[in-house]
Amino acid sequence: MKQRHAVWVLFALLMTSFFAGFHSYQDTENKIIEDMNQALALTMLEQQSDEINQDTIRVFNSHLRWAELRGKATIAVDTRQKKFTCYAKCSTATIFSLSDQRLTWALWTLTVLWGIFCWYRFRTREGGFGGILFSETEGQFITVAGETIPLTPMQRQLMEMFFRAPSHRLSKTEICDTLWPKKPDASDTLYTLIRRLRPIIEEHSNLKIESDRGSSYRLTDK
Secondary structure: OOHHHHHHHHHHHHHHHHHHHHHHHHHHHHHHHHHHHHHHHHHHHHHOOOOOOHHHHHHHHHHOOOHHHOOOOEEEEEOOOOOOEEEEEOOHHHHHHHOOOHHHHHHHHHHHHHHHHHHHHHOOEEEEEOOEEEEOOOOEEEEOOOOEOOOOHHHHHHHHHHHHOHHHEEEHHHHHHHHOOOOOOOHHHHHHHHHHHHHHHHHHOOEEEEEEOOOEEEEEEO
């Protein structure tokens, strides 16, 4: 699996868990508001007075269908209008605690496990340099976006040599002896390989291949 696909899955899990939690919270909030409003209406009808006292709170709690709301839901008085009105309210923490978040926690757990899996899978990619990575497990060079860089076997072998070399520098002799050990003079072959490799690397990364008077080559930032 490409890195970008793994990130998309992780993002999808995060968003799904968020919306699942939000939907559960909103659904619970609506049910709580409905229960508090009916309890308040019955309380005011039974009391037949706008005065709020300890008895009002007691009666209000007795009319709540949700036993968990008793002692947590409160009655507030709005005096901003010409005639004050009463309304029931409940804290966000209480609503969240009463909402069913089992699906959300399951999705969050799955998200964490997926994140750990992705970290374990992609941590084997070594030698991140100039916007590209080398995957030991896949034997491929990959961009930070997760795209495989199209290289021939010889180009890939040379790039791996560059990545493993100190300062990413290789002598001409070192390259020729490794890639063409039986060829007496591989200068022209090396020149052709470098010429074809350069545009590919520059297109897919922030790197370029520099030549030092034809005696050595170095992979460096643009």
